[in-house]
Amino acid sequence: xxxxxxxxxxxxxxxxxxxxxxxxxxxxxxxxxxxxxxxxxxxxxxxxxxxxxxxxxxxxxxxxxxxxxxxxxxxxxxxxxxxxxxxxxxxxxxxxxxxxxxxxxxxxxxxxxxxxxxxxxxxxxxxxxxxxxxxxxxxxxxxxxxxxxxxxxxxxxxxxxxxxxxxxxxxxxxxxxxxxxxxxxxxxxxxxxxxxxxxxxxxxxxxxxxxxxxxxxxxxxxxxxxxxxxxxxxxxxxxxxxxxxxxxxxxxxxxxxxxxxxxxxxxxxxxxxxxxxxxxxxxxxxxxxxxxxxxxxxxxxxxxxxxxxxxxxxxxxxxxxxxxxxxxxxxxxxxxxxxxxxxxxxxxxxxxxxxxxxxxxx
Amino acid sequence: xxxxxxxxxxxxxxxxxxxxxxxxxxxxxxxxxxxxxxxxxxxxxxxxxxxxxxxxxxxxxxxxxxxxxxxxxxxxxxxxxxxxxxxxxxxxxxxxxxxxxxxxxxxxxxxxxxxxxxxxxxxxxxxxxxxxxxxxxxxxxxxxxxxxxxxxxxxxxxxxxxxxxxxxxxxxxxxxxxxxxxxxxxxxxxxxxxxxxxxxxxxxxxxxxxxxxxxxxxxxxxxxxxxxxxxxxxxxxxxxxxxxxxxxxxxxxxxxxxxxxxxxxxxxxxxxxxxxxxxxxxxxxxxxxxxxxxxxxxxxxxxxxxxxxxxxxxxxxxxxxxxxxx
Amino acid sequence: xxxxxxxxxxxxxxxxxxxxxxxxxxxxxxxxxxxxxxxxxxxxxxxxxxxxxxxxxxxxxxxxxxxxxxxxxxxxxxxxxxxxxxxxxxxxxxxxxxxxxxxxxxxxxxxxxxxxxxxxxxxxxxxxxxxxxxxxxxxxxxxxxxxxxxxxxxxxxxxxxxxxxxxxxxxxxxxxxxxxxxxxxxxxxxxxxxxxxxxxxxxxxxxxxxxxxxxxxxxxxxxxxxxxxxxxxxxxxxxxx
Numbered sequence: 001x002x003x004x005x006x007x008x009x010x011x012x013x014x015x016x017x018x019x020x021x022x023x024x025x026x027x028x029x030x031x032x033x034x035x036x037x038x039x040x041x042x043x044x045x046x047x048x049x050x051x052x053x054x055x056x057x058x059x060x061x062x063x064x065x066x067x068x069x070x071x072x073x074x075x076x077x078x079x080x081x082x083x084x085x086x087x088x089x090x091x092x093x094x095x096x097x098x099x100x101x102x103x104x105x106x107x108x109x110x111x112x113x114x115x116x117x118x119x120x121x122x123x124x125x126x127x128x129x130x131x132x133x134x135x136x137x138x139x140x141x142x143x144x145x146x147x148x149x150x151x152x153x154x155x156x157x158x159x160x161x162x163x164x165x166x167x168x169x170x171x172x173x174x175x176x177x178x179x180x181x182x183x184x185x186x187x188x189x190x191x192x193x194x195x196x197x198x199x200x201x202x203x204x205x206x207x208x209x210x211x212x213x214x215x216x217x218x219x220x221x222x223x224x225x226x227x228x229x230x231x232x233x234x235x236x237x238x239x240x241x242x243x244x245x246x247x248x249x250x251x252x253x254x255x256x257x258x259x260x261x262x263x264x265x266x267x268x269x270x271x272x273x274x275x276x277x278x279x280x281x282x283x284x285x286x287x288x289x290x291x292x293x294x295x296x297x298x299x300x301x302x303x304x305x306x307x308x309x310x311x312x313x314x315x316x317x318x319x320x321x322x323x324x325x326x327x328x329x330x331x332x333x334x335x336x337x338x339x340x341x342x343x344x345x346x347x348x349x350x351x352x353x354x355x356x357x358x359x360x361x362x
Numbered sequence: 363x364x365x366x367x368x369x370x371x372x373x374x375x376x377x378x379x380x381x382x383x384x385x386x387x388x389x390x391x392x393x394x395x396x397x398x399x400x401x402x403x404x405x406x407x408x409x410x411x412x413x414x415x416x417x418x419x420x421x422x423x424x425x426x427x428x429x430x431x432x433x434x435x436x437x438x439x440x441x442x443x444x445x446x447x448x449x450x451x452x453x454x455x456x457x458x459x460x461x462x463x464x465x466x467x468x469x470x471x472x473x474x475x476x477x478x479x480x481x482x483x484x485x486x487x488x489x490x491x492x493x494x495x496x497x498x499x500x501x502x503x504x505x506x507x508x509x510x511x512x513x514x515x516x517x518x519x520x521x522x523x524x525x526x527x528x529x530x531x532x533x534x535x536x537x538x539x540x541x542x543x544x545x546x547x548x549x550x551x552x553x554x555x556x557x558x559x560x561x562x563x564x565x566x567x568x569x570x571x572x573x574x575x576x577x578x579x580x581x582x583x584x585x586x587x588x589x590x591x592x593x594x595x596x597x598x599x600x601x602x603x604x605x606x607x608x609x610x611x612x613x614x615x616x617x618x619x620x621x622x623x624x625x626x627x628x629x630x631x632x633x634x635x636x637x638x639x640x641x642x643x644x645x646x647x648x649x650x651x652x653x654x655x656x657x658x659x660x661x662x663x664x665x666x667x668x669x670x671x672x673x674x675x676x677x678x679x680x681x682x683x684x685x686x687x688x
Numbered sequence: 689x690x691x692x693x694x695x696x697x698x699x700x701x702x703x704x705x706x707x708x709x710x711x712x713x714x715x716x717x718x719x720x721x722x723x724x725x726x727x728x729x730x731x732x733x734x735x736x737x738x739x740x741x742x743x744x745x746x747x748x749x750x751x752x753x754x755x756x757x758x759x760x761x762x763x764x765x766x767x768x769x770x771x772x773x774x775x776x777x778x779x780x781x782x783x784x785x786x787x788x789x790x791x792x793x794x795x796x797x798x799x800x801x802x803x804x805x806x807x808x809x810x811x812x813x814x815x816x817x818x819x820x821x822x823x824x825x826x827x828x829x830x831x832x833x834x835x836x837x838x839x840x841x842x843x844x845x846x847x848x849x850x851x852x853x854x855x856x857x858x859x860x861x862x863x864x865x866x867x868x869x870x871x872x873x874x875x876x877x878x879x880x881x882x883x884x885x886x887x888x889x890x891x892x893x894x895x896x897x898x899x900x901x902x903x904x905x906x907x908x909x910x911x912x913x914x915x916x917x918x919x920x921x922x923x924x925x926x927x928x929x
Contacts, residue, residue, distance in 0.1 A: 119675045126491050127623035134620050135660050320507045329503030335496035562787050566780040573778035578766035578794050
């Protein structure tokens with residue numbers, strides 16, 4: 001039964017399966033095991049990134065395309081929720097309408113980009129997506145009437161999802177607030193994340209997904225066999241955009257805010273690519289492991305850098321290198337190193353270990 | 363000579379004249395556009411050759427632009443403080459010194475970048491994109507470590523500011539100088555590519571790398587030369603851009619990267635005349651659209667690129683390459 | 689040893705996951721024209737490219753003038769004195785005919801440096817080269833491009849010429865120009881290894897012959913013996929003569 005749920009794409013490594021199970025349980029019980037708000041926020045961010053990175057992996061890992069416009073769909077999802085909620089008021093209808101419109105817009109844009117990329121050289125694609133993403137971010141910041149400009153939009157959620165709304169007084173722990181709207185929100189996002197993840201797993205293991213893999217292995221041969229490579233890539237791009245949009249909606253719902261920097265920044269794009277690589281390109285499970293590793297590290301590493309900076313304040317250059325403001329520098333170094341050494345990611349390495357163990361046991 | 367792209371540039375200029383109405387305004391915008399185009403060309407020419415010759419997508423090209431600008435700004439700071447300059451020509455010498463310094467440092471940075479980062483990912487476009495993007499981020503952050511994250515001003519010397527009056531129209535001195543300089547650089551490149559053997563080798567290499575190697579030339583050495591020269595030119599472009607904008611930030615390279623990508627895509631990867639045409643097109647359209655429809659200015663450049671690609675999917679001057687990529 | 693210029697020993701070449709050459713043993717004697725014959729797909733072009741270093745031999749050795757050149761880079765191999773004329777000719781169509789020649793003449797910095805005597809000879813064999821000297825090479829006809837490709841290999845002295853199917857689709861008149869040029873090259877002591885599909889031409893020009901099939905050499909010997917043996921030709925090349 002487990003195999004069916006996981007779309008016949010099991011972790012293929014006991015250690016990996018254990019880790020994944022732990023993460024699942026950890027996220028499921030986070031509000032009770034890690035009751036601080038900071039921990040909860042990290043947990044939500046992890047769930048959002050699982051969906052976002054998995055959607056990116058469809059493109060990078062299964063089609064071999066790198067699109068820098070991925071954060072655009074992330075932002076569209078978030079803005080959809082934000083704009084709808086602030087215009088239509090904090091109702092469930094607003095959330096649904098916002099999500100629906102966001103999905104529509106994302107599909108439209110992804111479709112246009114896909115059709116356009118049929119005509120142009122493959123090498124142009126990444127550069128063009130970079131340009132489009134940058135223009136979109138500036139546009140979002142400029143259309144202040146619509147998007148709240150640089151400051152973004154703050155909005156309220158339906159009553160059932162707000163912290164003040166109490167469902168019942170009996171949690172499993174001593175959490176004073178009981179089971180309230182905020183926890184309901186958390187579990188809504190948890191369910192969404194799980195659903196999206198399993199759907200993506202199903203997609204890449206479907207006949208459609210197998211063709212994508214064939215294209216990734218040998219595009220020429222796939223085309224020769226008769227698959228319209230460009231068409232498959234276009235559909236993959238569309239699916240990728242859809243899930244990225246959902247991830248954006250998830251984030252907006254939790255933060256009750258969205259602005260250009262929250263979802264459209266280049267740093268987020270880099271984070272996504274890096275997590276994909278750390279986790280393992282083309283594995284989908286990599287999005288889970290990668291997100292957890294990266295976001296936990298990011299959270300607590302900033303504090304580490306802060307203390308490191310204070311330590312090395314006497315050595316001027318070192319101090320500036322270790323400043324938490326220079327987090328991106330170390331991110332960049334990690335990024336470059338992972339391209340060289342981490343090509344199969346954590347998931348890849350774990351699977352390799354299992355394969356080697358099995359071989360040596362035979 | 364393929365005259366159609368040139369005709370398009372002229373057509374755009376004339377249409378804009380009709381839309382703008384006032385010839386004086388149009389002339390100011392056109393000069394600004396041409397100057398911007400020339401500066402973009404300087405920064406872009408190296409990148410398009412690097413791709414054409416060695417099939418390498420370098421997303422980190424913007425670093426050299428920023429390095430050039432920052433090195434120049436530091437040097438100019440010292441020189442001004444030391445009381446150098448004063449007249450038009452002595453200031454020109456100072457700017458020349460700054461330009462040479464930025465080119466040398468940017469060139470050295472280019473050499474390091476090629477040996478450390480680019481060389482290891484020949485032949486794999488995906489890895490190139492990833493690694494050079496990482497390199498770009500590292501470069502920007504190191505820039506901030508060395509020079510701080512605040513914006514810096516990069517000012518023209520006093521004698522170079524202001525405008526000249528030509529036939530009743532005032533044109534900024536610096537912009538005219540930029541146009542002249544850009545034309546000189548382009549002329550020098552054209553001369554190199556048609557009259558020197560190394561120029562011939564580069565052109566031949568862009569077309570058919572294997573054949574050039576079969577004649578006994580080490581293309582990898584050629585490539586390093588082109589990469590370093592391209593980085594140096596980018597550094598020079600950075601200095602010019604900084605003076606154009608009057609200020610510089612560590613992110614300027616990343617921002618210009620995007621414009622440059624658009625320029626070389628429009629021009630056709632591997633083509634220097636294409637880079638020039640693309641740069642002039644972008645410079646002009648940015649200025650015209652910025653004046654006529656400010657709201658659309660964000661997407662104007664992308665719009666131009668899309669239109670050109672619909673017409674010629676390989677760019678304006680596709681280089682006849684034997685590699686057969688699609 | 690003095691008799692042979694080039695010697696391939698048990699050379700295997702893979703392209704991707706496909707093995708194309710399955711142990712090629714080939715000897716090319718000095719100062720003659722060796723014809724490399726065989727059906728399409730036998731591995732003739734792959735052999736030339738492997739010698740030139742454009743494709744890496746996975747095993748085996750390639751001895752040139754006694755030195756093993758297998759594994760060297762292509763520019764290094766070329767500098768040993770080997771010129772390569774691929775089937776696709778490799779003309780730099782963006783450059784003029786003159787500029788093509790300048791590139792081919794490694795020691796020349798410009799057109800003035802090209803050996804005048806050699807150039808005169810080239811003009812004699814290939815008048816079109818002189819006629820279209822300043823034209824973009826891309827504007828030449830197919831036959832003229834082929835002449836330019838051969839001319840480039842002749843502009844400086846080389847020990848070995850690797851030529852891949854030079855006569856394909858050429859008009860008879862141009863063919864004659866090429867044959868004259870090849871005879872002259874032979875006379876000057878240059879060794880030629882040529883892949884050809886045209887058996888009559890091969891018999892006319894070749895001194896030695898090697899036949900390939902399925903990535904191996906299946907026959908080596910003098911051209912005279914080969915030309916006179918109809919049953920051998922039929923079995924090796926599937927020709928009905």
